Amino acid sequence: xxxxxxxxxxxxxxxxxxxxxxxxxxxxxxxxxxxxxxxxxxxxxxxxxxxxxxxxxxxxxxxxxxxxxxxxxxxxxxxxxxxxxxxxxxxxxxxxxxxxxxxxxxxxxxxxxxxxxxxxxxxxxxxxxxxxxxxxxxxxxxxxxxxxxxxxxxxxxxxxxxxxxxxxxxxxxxxxxxxxxxxxxxxxxxxxxxxxxxxxxxxxxxxxxxxxxxxxxxxxxx
Amino acid sequence: xxxxxxxxxxxxxxxxxxxxxxxxxxxxxxxxxxxxxxxxxxxxxxxxxxxxxxxxxxxxxxxxxxxxxxxxxxxxxxxxxxxxxxxxxxxxxxxxxxxxxxxxxxxxxxxxxxxxxxxxxxxxxxxxxxxxxxxxxxxxxxxxxxxxxxxxxxxxxxxxxxxxxxxxxxxxxxxxxxxxxxxxxxxxxxxxxxxxxxxxxxxxxxxxxxxxxxxxxxxxxx
DNA sequence: AATGTGCTAATTGTATACAAATAGCATGAA
DNA sequence: TTCATGCTATTTGTATACAATTAGCACATT
Numbered sequence: 001x002x003x004x005x006x007x008x009x010x011x012x013x014x015x016x017x018x019x020x021x022x023x024x025x026x027x028x029x030x031x032x033x034x035x036x037x038x039x040x041x042x043x044x045x046x047x048x049x050x051x052x053x054x055x056x057x058x059x060x061x062x063x064x065x066x067x068x069x070x071x072x073x074x075x076x077x078x079x080x081x082x083x084x085x086x087x088x089x090x091x092x093x094x095x096x097x098x099x100x101x102x103x104x105x106x107x108x109x110x111x112x113x114x115x116x117x118x119x120x121x122x123x124x125x126x127x128x129x130x131x132x133x134x135x136x137x138x139x140x141x142x143x144x145x146x147x148x149x150x151x152x153x154x155x156x157x158x159x160x161x162x163x164x165x166x167x168x169x170x171x172x173x174x175x176x177x178x179x180x181x182x183x184x185x186x187x188x189x190x191x192x193x194x195x196x197x198x199x200x201x202x203x204x205x206x207x208x209x210x211x212x213x214x215x216x217x218x219x220x221x222x
Numbered sequence: 223x224x225x226x227x228x229x230x231x232x233x234x235x236x237x238x239x240x241x242x243x244x245x246x247x248x249x250x251x252x253x254x255x256x257x258x259x260x261x262x263x264x265x266x267x268x269x270x271x272x273x274x275x276x277x278x279x280x281x282x283x284x285x286x287x288x289x290x291x292x293x294x295x296x297x298x299x300x301x302x303x304x305x306x307x308x309x310x311x312x313x314x315x316x317x318x319x320x321x322x323x324x325x326x327x328x329x330x331x332x333x334x335x336x337x338x339x340x341x342x343x344x345x346x347x348x349x350x351x352x353x354x355x356x357x358x359x360x361x362x363x364x365x366x367x368x369x370x371x372x373x374x375x376x377x378x379x380x381x382x383x384x385x386x387x388x389x390x391x392x393x394x395x396x397x398x399x400x401x402x403x404x405x406x407x408x409x410x411x412x413x414x415x416x417x418x419x420x421x422x423x424x425x426x427x428x429x430x431x432x433x434x435x436x437x438x439x440x441x442x443x444x
Numbered sequence: 445a446a447t448g449t450g451c452t453a454a455t456t457g458t459a460t461a462c463a464a465a466t467a468g469c470a471t472g473a474a
Numbered sequence: 475t476t477c478a479t480g481c482t483a484t485t486t487g488t489a490t491a492c493a494a495t496t497a498g499c500a501c502a503t504t
Contacts, residue, residue, distance in 0.1 A: 015294045016457075017282055041486070051459045056487090060239060064286040066381035072237045073465050073486060091325075095317045103313075152311040153254060156310040156389065159288035160382050167378065211316045238487075263456070273489045278457090295456060295495050446502080456495070464487070473478080 017057035021049055024058060025067060025166050028078060029135065039068065040078045052162030065163040067170070081167075081174060089167045093212050096160055097145060100206045102194065103152035117147050118193045122186055137182060138172040144189055148196070160179035178198030188214070238277035242270055246280060247289060247388050248415045250300060251357065261290065261297045280326045287385040289392070303389075303396060311389045316436050318382055319367060320442030323418065325374035331421030339369050344408055351404035359404060360394040366411055370418070408434070 014022075024044075028034040059076050062068040062069040070076040079085075108114050121144040128136035142165045149161045188211055195204045238246075249255040255333075267277040281298050284290040292298040301307075330336050343366040350358035364387045371383045410433055417426045 007368065014296070017291070018283070040484095042484095050484090053458060053460095057279055060282045061286045064283045064385070072235070075466095075486070087379065088376040090317075091321055091376065092378045092382060095321045096314075099313055099317050154310040154313065155307065156288065156314045160314060160385060163382060163385065164378070165288070204381070217431045241456095264454095274456090275488060275490095296497095297456070446504085447488085449501085451498105451500080453496105453498080455494105455496075457492105458491090459492080462487105462489080464485105466483105466485075468481105470481080471479085474476085 015049060015057075016054040016062065020050065020055055020058035021061045023048060024062060025169060026135075028067070029138070031173065033078060035078045035081045036099065037077055065166055067166055075085060082172060086171050086174075089164065089171060090212055092137075092164055093168060094209050095211065096157060096164060097148070097208050098158050098205055099154065100149045100152045100161070101147075101152050101192075101208055102201055103156070103157070104148050105196050105199045105201055105204060107151055107153070108196040112197050114151055115193055115197055117151075118144060118189070118196075122189050122193065122222050125189065126186040129185055132177075132179060132180075132182060134172075134177055137185065138169055140188075141172075141197075142169055230409065236344055237279075238272060238276040239283065242272065242277055242280035243283045245270060246284060248357075250289070251360070252390050253301060253395065257300045257303045257392075260297055262297070284388075289388055289400065303392060308335070308393050308396075311386065311393060312434055314386055315390060316384060316431050318379060318432065319430050320427055321376065322367075322371045322374045322378055322379050322383070323414075323430055324423055325376050325379075326370050327418050327421045327423055327426060329373055329375070330418040334351060334419050336373055337415055337419055338371070340366060340411070340418075343369060344411050344415065348408040354399075354401060354404060356394075356399055356404075360391055363394075363407065363411075364391055 024033065028035065033039075041052045041055055041059075045052045048055065059068055059070065063070050063076070067079055068076050069079050083178065097128075121140050125140040125144070128134075128140060146158075146161060146165065149158045152158075158214055192204070192207055192211060195207055246255065246261075251318065253350050255261075261281065263274045263277055263281075267274045270277065275428070276427050281290055281292065285292050288296050289301055347359055347362040347366070350356075350362060368380075368383060368387065371380045374380075413425070414429055414433060417429055
């Protein structure tokens with residue numbers, strides 16, 4: 001059999017608990033699960049077609065990441081995402097991504113071929129933007145930044161990013177979406193890509209901050 | 223009955239899984255569990271006097287935080303803490319704590335009474351230092367920085383800190399300990415405390431970086 | 445000898461069953 | 475009416491039992 005036809009089973013690289021965590025987060029993104037809502041284990045488990053054991057593992061993961069808040073013997077609820085929290089997420093994101101690009105830039109400069117990973121994600125982002133497929137846009141956007149973290153080689157930043165990315169993803173779901181925003185994404189990310197290859201750290205720092213902050217206060221003229 | 227005599231049971235603010243996670247991390251700190259070692263669920267569970275269910279929840283938490291690495295159907299092992307990783311932890315810590323102090327400083331300046339929380343922790347740190355009680359020193363040290371995160375009001379930073387703090391704690395356990403280091407801790411932290419109340423952000427930024435970096439390259443003269 | 449194959453033991457993954465704690469409501473007394 | 479008390483139903487927490495996957499070893503084949 002051919003080596004990479006990848007037929008049926010697919011070795012399952014993610015545990016059931018992690019898959020459940022993803023489904024829950026996507027549910028929050030899509031609005032099916034609302035911030036502040038209580039999560040009943042039995043109910044959620046049968047919705048996800050699994051028993052309570054792996055579901056509880058998923059809840060523990062999400063609790064460690066701050067997506068869910070639990071009180072022993074009282075249950076879990078989805079963390080509230082207010083104005084203030086959204087601001088905190090942006091702040092943390094800027095801090096994290098600044099280190100990531102600073103560490104990654106020399107590697108991209110030394111080996112520009114690494115940028116192909118970013119190019120693929122930009123392409124995916126743009127094709128999704130053409131159809132206003134927001135969830136694919138959001139995921140590709142976060143994957144772009146995850147890729148930078150990966151290339152940076154700093155695994156700690158990578159782990160922290162995994163937590164933060166879920167928060168960012170959820171805020172993406174909460175935003176009002178405008179077609180013009182989608183159209184601008186490709187250019188935004190391409191600029192970051194180019195600065196990474198150029199290795200211009202100073203420009204990167206400001207560009208990252210603009211890019212992350214952009215979403216909230218957009219220019220008046222559009 | 224008197225309101226705060228807090229007799230026997232104590233409402234259990236932490237789930238068994240979270241307690242288990244703490245015990246495991248402390249085990250790594252103390253050297254009982256070694257980085258790279260595989261963790262067998264059955265064995266660990268009976269050592270901690272619990273069943274595999276809450277233990278697995280603990281492992282999921284630790285995996286989300288990067289303390290443990292798991293592969294489905296193959297098991298979990300403690301993440302390796304090499305030179306490189308230690309450096310990454312320091313980098314991430316500087317980035318996180320910089321935002322924390324920047325956000326917290328105005329609050330300390332506006333309300334200096336908040337600093338009493340820090341003072342208590344410094345006191346605990348110094349009394350532990352007098353006896354070279356390293357684990358208490360380490361915990362108080364991290365509690366000091368956790369307190370700053372708390373006062374900053376940024377809950378995202380708080381969550382990320384919880385992950386990072388466990389890494390830092392473990393590196394504390396791996397360090398060679400010298401009495402002179404213990405003696406210097408009080409002064410180090412008191413300086414940060416003072417700058418927070420003064421609200422001097424620029425000085426704080428450099429002081430935090432020095433403080434965090436200190437541990438690794440110490441001055442030649444002592 | 446080297447390699448491949450099948451069996452067995454060990455380990456992880458999941459479901460079910462049961463214990464403990466909580467919350468809501470009804471009941472009753474002040 | 476208001477507050478306290480106790481019962482019941484719901485929900486979470488944990489243990490045990492079983493299924494599925496993996497790893498190691500013996501054995502056979504080339």
